[in-house]
Amino acid sequence: MADSVQLRINGRMIAVPGGTVLAAAIAAAGVTQFRRSVSGQPRTPVCGMGVCMECRVTINGQAQRRSCQTLCEPGMEVQTDE
């Protein structure tokens, strides 16, 4: 397993093993809502493969990125809809 990677999720620094998918890191950080649906419901990843769009978060200021299709990178700034 590659070295650990540090990134910030909703303002909190966390470290995950290299090769971790961002969606997994967000879940491991204890986040229970990735995005809020148009009627305000909490949503979390469903398909794990880039199709359903339920895992969208803001990465380094870029909104609507699919966290299930993104690998964690050192220093990433991630914001969920919490």
Place this chain on the structure above:
Amino acid sequence: MNSRAHEFEIVIVGAGPAGLAAACAAAENGKRVAVLDDTPWLGGQIWRGEQAQPAQPGAQKWIERFRRSGATLIDQTSVIASPRPGVLTAEHPSGGREIRFQKLILATGARELLLPFPGWMLPGVVAAGGLQVLAKHGWPVAGKKVVVAGTGPLLLAVADGLKKYGAHVVSTAEQAPLARVAGFGLKLLLAHPGKILQGLGIKSRLLGVPQRFGVWPVRAEGDRQVRSVTLTDGQKTWTEDCDLLACGFNLVPNVELPLALSCELCDGFVRVDKWQATSVENIYCAGEPTGIGGVDCALAEGRIAGLAAAGRKDEARQLFAGRARWHRFRAAMAETFALRPEVKTLAADDTIFCRCEDATFGRVKQFSNWRDAKLQTRCGMGACQGRTCGAAARVVLGFGMESVRPPVLPARILSLLTISSDSTTIAETKITGTNQTL
């Protein structure tokens, strides 16, 4: 980067088993080949993550072979449109790309069919293969109580995988009746003994996990998080506690890109001839979009497509018999895991049908076709572009397949601007500020 670097004799969309086999066949025959994939991984749904954590020898063999083949991998790149023949437009996180080809092989794979039922949008209700894939990449499942439900050969593989990652698999619920699954097992034993051994290995590792057949979920319960699932065998109904419900109803083909390229379909799958050629000249298709046949079928079709596109028809012909065996396996799978009518009627009027727009089933079902339902309820108009609810609407409401208008995936506005304003150069524009999905 200049535009010449993006011109290839053969371009393949999809780096799953079908795409890798096609790429190796074409590149080993001296063609200039590129493979484009949406993800940062090689290997598609079954082999992704194998580069970082090798586990499957079959996957290693193909990944190694691909590396040596001389084909180029263009990853994290989603193909979203084809503005004119011989040209693809694609999106990378850093901006739009244009890629030219002489021949194109579509190996876009499949996704899980998700059917709506009360509570299916609760956090913790995840697609079956989806949860396995997430767990493989670090999603925490250790110690979690998981029920695996739905249909298809994937379910037991998922249960096995989750157990390996430390999950407590409470039970599995396959909607197909035991007699049909057992009959399929028997056929498999005669035609593909290797598959049965794989299956028996999984079975033995799942000893102690109740595996039910002819059983399906009717609702998931919980407040902000799934806590339990209610299952039925059509007579009795009972509830099982869970932290996660992994639920998928087999696979549906990714035919959006083939459709956007005007390839004809037949029964919902891309129609191909014996060379894997589609109805559009110079465009081939291999793997799950032509029929849900599993990894070996995808490899066989991919190899034939790659050889045919490279002009090696004699070599391709020698693989026809092998492919035919996998096509028989594919037909048996479709028959075995056909959906029972009950799982098509699980949604209640207040069940969210379209997860992107929160349109309820009660509203969507008032319309007799997908187009009207979309216009009136916004169902299928959100970020996933109807890839989740559109597939469900075809099964649950019998709606037909609509023609596909590009972009095939939600593209950021910038990629589209880049593409429409200049057709010959590749933009390396940095995206700043906020982006929107179309």
